Amino acid sequence: MNLLHFVNAFFNDSARWHGADGIPQRLWEHVQYSLMALGIAGAIGLPIGLVTGHTGRGGNVLALLATAARALPSFGLLVLLTILMGLGLTPVMVPLVALAVPPMLVTTYEAVRTVDRSLVDAARGMGMSPLRVLWQVEVPVALPLILSGIRSSAIQIVSTATIAAYVSFGGLGRYIVDGLYQVDYVKVVGGATLVAALALVTLGLFWLAGRVFVSPGVRRQQR
Amino acid sequence: MGGFFRIPSDLQHSYLGLVGWHLQEALIPVLFGLLIALPLGQLCARYRWLYAPMLGITTVFYALPSLAFFVVLIDYTGLSDTTVEIPLTVYSLVVLIPAIIDGVRSVPEETNAAATAMGFGPVRRYLQVDLPIAVPAIFAGLRVATVSSISLVSVGALIGNEGALGNLLADANFYHRPILAWSSVVTTAVLAILIDGLLVLLRRLLTPWAVR
Numbered sequence: 001m002n003l004l005h006f007v008n009a010f011f012n013d014s015a016r017w018h019g020a021d022g023i024p025q026r027l028w029e030h031v032q033y034s035l036m037a038l039g040i041a042g043a044i045g046l047p048i049g050l051v052t053g054h055t056g057r058g059g060n061v062l063a064l065l066a067t068a069a070r071a072l073p074s075f076g077l078l079v080l081l082t083i084l085m086g087l088g089l090t091p092v093m094v095p096l097v098a099l100a101v102p103p104m105l106v107t108t109y110e111a112v113r114t115v116d117r118s119l120v121d122a123a124r125g126m127g128m129s130p131l132r133v134l135w136q137v138e139v140p141v142a143l144p145l146i147l148s149g150i151r152s153s154a155i156q157i158v159s160t161a162t163i164a165a166y167v168s169f170g171g172l173g174r175y176i177v178d179g180l181y182q183v184d185y186v187k188v189v190g191g192a193t194l195v196a197a198l199a200l201v202t203l204g205l206f207w208l209a210g211r212v213f214v215s216p217g218v219r220r221q222q223r
Numbered sequence: 224m225g226g227f228f229r230i231p232s233d234l235q236h237s238y239l240g241l242v243g244w245h246l247q248e249a250l251i252p253v254l255f256g257l258l259i260a261l262p263l264g265q266l267c268a269r270y271r272w273l274y275a276p277m278l279g280i281t282t283v284f285y286a287l288p289s290l291a292f293f294v295v296l297i298d299y300t301g302l303s304d305t306t307v308e309i310p311l312t313v314y315s316l317v318v319l320i321p322a323i324i325d326g327v328r329s330v331p332e333e334t335n336a337a338a339t340a341m342g343f344g345p346v347r348r349y350l351q352v353d354l355p356i357a358v359p360a361i362f363a364g365l366r367v368a369t370v371s372s373i374s375l376v377s378v379g380a381l382i383g384n385e386g387a388l389g390n391l392l393a394d395a396n397f398y399h400r401p402i403l404a405w406s407s408v409v410t411t412a413v414l415a416i417l418i419d420g421l422l423v424l425l426r427r428l429l430t431p432w433a434v435r
Contacts, residue, residue: 071415192291199286
């Protein structure tokens with residue numbers, strides 16, 4: 001088969017595994033960009049989602065902000081910022097963060113807001129402070145949904161970080177963009193395979209995180 | 224502001240022409256996505272064990288970067304709108320299928336029972352009871368799918384002028400006219416917000432009984 005043949009040719013070429021344009025180096029760059037964007041987006045989206053979900057207020061404003069952020073075209077933003085600010089990490093990070101905040105923010109808000117009210121009331125009745133209600137009751141119960149929000153953000157970041165290559169950054173997008181201009185389909189398909197594989201690994205990690213961090217009682221309830 | 228609406232002639236489109244093309248490339252996939260997702264969602268709602276594998280498969284497709292997806296498809300569909308539209312259709316499924324399942328599940332058991340008791344057959348019950356009640360949930364998914372689709376079309380510019388408004392980005396670089404990049408980004412964002420507003424309006428028209 002055509003596609004498999006390309007994949008084979010890409011990974012069997014031993015030259016691909018060394019140097020600045022080697023697979024380990026490009027993979028590491030990709031992981032770095034992705035983690036950085038996810039970290040920044042999480043630092044923005046999660047606290048806001050937790051607080052607004054806890055108070056149950058501001059849902060309309062959040063929905064509006066999320067729609068506005070989604071409406072920003074990532075690729076266009078990347079090119080525009082590069083033109084305005086020159087080459088640098090900021091033009092790459094801004095679109096990725098703008099892409100990743102809405103799913104996290106909206107899901108966290110919804111997850112915390114829809115925690116069973118009787119649980120929250122019971123916790124309050126036991127004399128828990130609002131902060132303890134949030135940390136010890138709402139977050140653990142809402143965790144599966146919160147994780148699913150972070151997961152869709154992470155996957156979008158991993159697959160979109162490829163466009164960083166268009167403004168001469170590294171990462172796995174290098175293979176796709178370079179391959180496109182060099183009409184080297186082996187390179188393109190190889191790069192795509194690597195990105196998809198990285199996204200699948202990300203999926204797997206979140207599944208694992210769900211097994212480890214979600215309390216068994218909450219997990220049983222979900223089924 | 225001079226160059227905002229003045230499009231370089233190599234794009235062979237006027238400003239409004241680009242807008243129309245962009246909308247076409249963005250909305251056709253969502254429409255196809257909806258047509259595919261409706262029966263699939265119904266199937267998943269009836270046979271619950273189907274849901275997990277279905278979600279798994281669509282998520283894997285979602286993980287494919289759009290650029291790579293486009294490039295691989297060039298071999299099969301050439302440099303055409305279809306090459307952009309197929310991946311966007313697949314992406315929309317990831318959002319639409321769960322939304323439709325949510326919607327179908329939000330139909331109360333008693334409502335279904337009442338419809339059956341009134342002599343509704345399965346098809347009529349689906350069209351006149353299930354679907355209308357599912358509208359708010361379906362529209363929630365439809366809004367996300369539409370807005371991301373409009374934003375993603377621009378990436379098509381990378382495979383050779385298949386990105387409608389995104390094509391302006393390459394020209395902004397070639398001709399050193401940043402205004403073209405502004406034009407591309409601002410127009411795309413405004414389009415997305417306008418269409419999102421239209422969908423909200425449409426949902427209100429379709430669910431006159433809903434509490435505001």
